[in-house]
Amino acid sequence: MAEQVRVVVDAMGGDNAPAEPVRAAVEAVTERQDIKVILTGKQEVIDKELAKYSGYPKNQIQVVNASQVIETAEPPVFAIRKKKDSSIVVGLNMVKKQEADAFVSSGSTGAVLVGGQVLVGRSKGVERPPLAPLIPTTKGVSLLIDCGANVDARPSHLVQFAKMGSIYMENVVGIKNPKVAIVNNGAEEEKGNALVKETFPLLKECKSINFIGSIEARDIPAGYADVVVCEAFVGNVILKLYEGVGSALVQKIKEGMMTSTRSKIGALLVKPALKETLKSFDATEYGGAPLLGLKGLVVKTHGSAKAIEIKHGIFQCVQFKQEKINEKIAERILEDQEVLKSGAE
Amino acid sequence: MAEQVRVVVDAMGGDNAPAEPVRAAVEAVTERQDIKVILTGKQEVIDKELAKYSGYPKNQIQVVNASQVIETAEPPVFAIRKKKDSSIVVGLNMVKKQEADAFVSSGSTGAVLVGGQVLVGRSKGVERPPLAPLIPTTKGVSLLIDCGANVDARPSHLVQFAKMGSIYMENVVGIKNPKVAIVNNGAEEEKGNALVKETFPLLKECKSINFIGSIEARDIPAGYADVVVCEAFVGNVILKLYEGVGSALVQKIKEGMMTSTRSKIGALLVKPALKETLKSFDATEYGGAPLLGLKGLVVKTHGSAKAIEIKHGIFQCVQFKQEKINEKIAERILEDQEVLKSGAE
Numbered sequence: 174m175a176e177q178v179r180v181v182v183d184a185m186g187g188d189n190a191p192a193e194p195v196r197a198a199v200e201a202v203t204e205r206q207d208i209k210v211i212l213t214g215k216q217e218v219i220d221k222e223l224a225k226y227s228g229y230p231k232n233q234i235q236v237v238n239a240s241q242v243i244e245t246a247e248p249p250v251f252a253i254r255k256k257k258d259s260s261i262v263v264g265l266n267m268v269k270k271q272e273a274d275a276f277v278s279s280g281s282t283g284a285v286l287v288g289g290q291v292l293v294g295r296s297k298g299v300e301r302p303p304l305a306p307l308i309p310t311t312k313g314v315s316l317l318i319d320c321g322a323n324v325d326a327r328p329s330h331l332v333q334f335a336k337m338g339s340i341y342m343e344n345v346v347g348i349k350n351p352k353v354a355i356v357n358n359g360a361e362e363e364k365g366n367a368l369v370k371e372t373f374p375l376l377k378e379c380k381s382i383n384f385i386g387s388i389e390a391r392d393i394p395a396g397y398a399d400v401v402v403c404e405a406f407v408g409n410v411i412l413k414l415y416e417g418v419g420s421a422l423v424q425k426i427k428e429g430m431m432t433s434t435r436s437k438i439g440a441l442l443v444k445p446a447l448k449e450t451l452k453s454f455d456a457t458e459y460g461g462a463p464l465l466g467l468k469g470l471v472v473k474t475h476g477s478a479k480a481i482e483i484k485h486g487i488f489q490c491v492q493f494k495q496e497k498i499n500e501k502i503a504e505r506i507l508e509d510q511e512v513l514k515s516g517a518e
Numbered sequence: 519m520a521e522q523v524r525v526v527v528d529a530m531g532g533d534n535a536p537a538e539p540v541r542a543a544v545e546a547v548t549e550r551q552d553i554k555v556i557l558t559g560k561q562e563v564i565d566k567e568l569a570k571y572s573g574y575p576k577n578q579i580q581v582v583n584a585s586q587v588i589e590t591a592e593p594p595v596f597a598i599r600k601k602k603d604s605s606i607v608v609g610l611n612m613v614k615k616q617e618a619d620a621f622v623s624s625g626s627t628g629a630v631l632v633g634g635q636v637l638v639g640r641s642k643g644v645e646r647p648p649l650a651p652l653i654p655t656t657k658g659v660s661l662l663i664d665c666g667a668n669v670d671a672r673p674s675h676l677v678q679f680a681k682m683g684s685i686y687m688e689n690v691v692g693i694k695n696p697k698v699a700i701v702n703n704g705a706e707e708e709k710g711n712a713l714v715k716e717t718f719p720l721l722k723e724c725k726s727i728n729f730i731g732s733i734e735a736r737d738i739p740a741g742y743a744d745v746v747v748c749e750a751f752v753g754n755v756i757l758k759l760y761e762g763v764g765s766a767l768v769q770k771i772k773e774g775m776m777t778s779t780r781s782k783i784g785a786l787l788v789k790p791a792l793k794e795t796l797k798s799f800d801a802t803e804y805g806g807a808p809l810l811g812l813k814g815l816v817v818k819t820h821g822s823a824k825a826i827e828i829k830h831g832i833f834q835c836v837q838f839k840q841e842k843i844n845e846k847i848a849e850r851i852l853e854d855q856e857v858l859k860s861g862a863e
Binding site for chain 2: 324325367393394411416419421428443
């Protein structure tokens with residue numbers, strides 16, 4: 174049997190805590206033997222949830238008590254500093270001390286991002302750890318990198334994002350030689366804001382990635398690129414607009430189907446097939462977003478995540494650990510710095 | 519009868535020229551007496567198109583010959599300078615010389631934007647003329663301002679965009695006291711990149727607009743704000759992603775409906791109602807995007823525009839002229855500069 178990957182799951186994080194994170198833990202260890210889940214949070218609350226289940230391998234789940242909860246509205250930096258016994262801080266510290274390999278949370282995005290950087294710490298050479306969700310396309314999925322809290326990135330950050338994203342898509346998602354593109358306001362090379370114009374030639378020079386040039390936002394959902402590189406403010410707009418346009422359109426379609434008797438009957442007939450299709454275009458199905466470039470893995474699942482998403486997040490951690498993604502990222506980043514250094518000498 | 523509004527239509531611009539611009543001209547003057555359309559482009563080509571129609575008021579259409587055509591791929595600044603006898607330059611010069619009130623084109627966006635600024639010229643006090651398309655929402659439409667070619671805007675530009683957009687939505691679209699919001703990566707006031715953080719308090723101080731704070735991209739399609747203020751790079755991403763997610767989802771839905779016999783029958787029944795609904799969420803239905811803050815009105819319709827969109831563009835020009843939008847914008851901008859000046863003294 175392969176060595177067990179130890180994944181901390183924040184049992185207090187998200188709109189559906191503790192029920193959904195605990196269910197995810199139970200389902201994950203029931204399905205796979207190579208996982209150990211550590212649930213952090215209020216012991217009695219978690220125990221009560223766990224008592225609802227039976228027949229799962231109990232030795233693969235451990236509960237670590239944490240008496241505090243960080244709320245979504247709390248200022249992240251302050252919360253991480255003050256709530257030392259919160260499920261997030263306790264979990265991240267376990268990763269820091271190498272008592273666990275990864276941390277999954279549906280709690281405060283800000284606290285997870287800040288805590289990941291401050292407590293777990295960046296890999297050597299990584300300037301900024303990007304948050305990189307998988308987004309659905311008509312072809313499959315693409316990695317959108319960065320959607321994190323650090324806006325106004327510099328060109329060197331974007332180049333690192335491109336490299337980390339490339340390694341992730343190749344090794345975790347299994348796409349050979351993934352196509353990397355930078356989000357731009359036109360397809361021509363002379364287009365772009367100051368940041369993109371400065372970054373474009375740097376990406377073009379990168380030998381370790383398969384850079385295909387600019388991508389217009391229109392072409393992102395069609396899956397033209399596997400790794401979609403952008404600054405976090407733009408990434409946030411893309412991620413949230415994906416969701417917004419999707420749900421507005423679905424609402425419109427539902428209304429449209431209810432306009433006549435004829436279409437109402439039709440709606441009943443297409444409903445099951447349609448539901449399946451729309452699910453495949455739902456960003457929440459893909460197991461959360463990894464925070465890349467840290468010494469351990471931190472995965473942020475949606476605040477509204479159900480057990481299935483959290484479970485996928487846990488599985489992602491296993492793949493991540495077994496494929497040694499962090500080591501690969503650290504290696505690639507350091508390699509390039511050596512090249513830069515020797516070039517400067 | 520009201521005074522005729524003189525609208526130049528670029529008969530050579532767009533994928534469907536000259537057929538669709540000419541058809542739009544014929545339909546516009548057939549529907550309304552208060553419009554005169556001036557078609558610019560190759561005389562013999564336009565005459566041949568016009569010969570296909572009869573029974574329209576011929577005295578409301580004039581053809582002005584222009585021997586050159588600016589192609590979409592040409593560098594805009596160069597094209598405007600060199601092709602002095604192109605349909606775009608000839609048309610914009612007519613607006614400049616006040617021989618026409620407005621110019622509508624489906625041709626090169628870059629050339630229309632550059633030409634609008636260079637040839638027609640900015641209104642006094644306007645720092646940057648924004649391109650502001652109407653985008654569909656579940657409630658109706660919102661104005662997305664700016665989607666132009668000038669990226670990396672300054673806070674003062676965004677404040678002017680908010681004011682111009684507000685005047686437009688109130689007077690052209692008819693929304694009383696329109697809600698103005700700035701695109702941000704979170705709803706909280708402390709969120710934002712450097713530009714948004716600097717702009718937010720300036721908008722808050724603006725007494726002439728109904729500023730409601732930040733808007734997350736997720737809430738744009740739900741119509742939370744009537745005027746959605748952003749820098750052009752972000753605006754471009756929003757506009758194009760709208761289109762991209764929309765068409766990806768529609769493709770997915772069509773595929774989904776074809777998966778079983780049951781759903782295929784259902785698809786036949788819902789098709790007419792669905793088509794109608796999706797049309798209402800199609801950005802190309804709304805008559806193009808005005809380039810605001812110029813001495814005359816310039817409207818950019820989609821490259822793929824059909825006659826109906828161009829016709830709506832023409833009608834928009836009439837509304838714009840009759841409501842004296844340019845005068846209102848110039849007044850508001852100058853007013854504020856007086857206030858600033860007296861404050862500084």
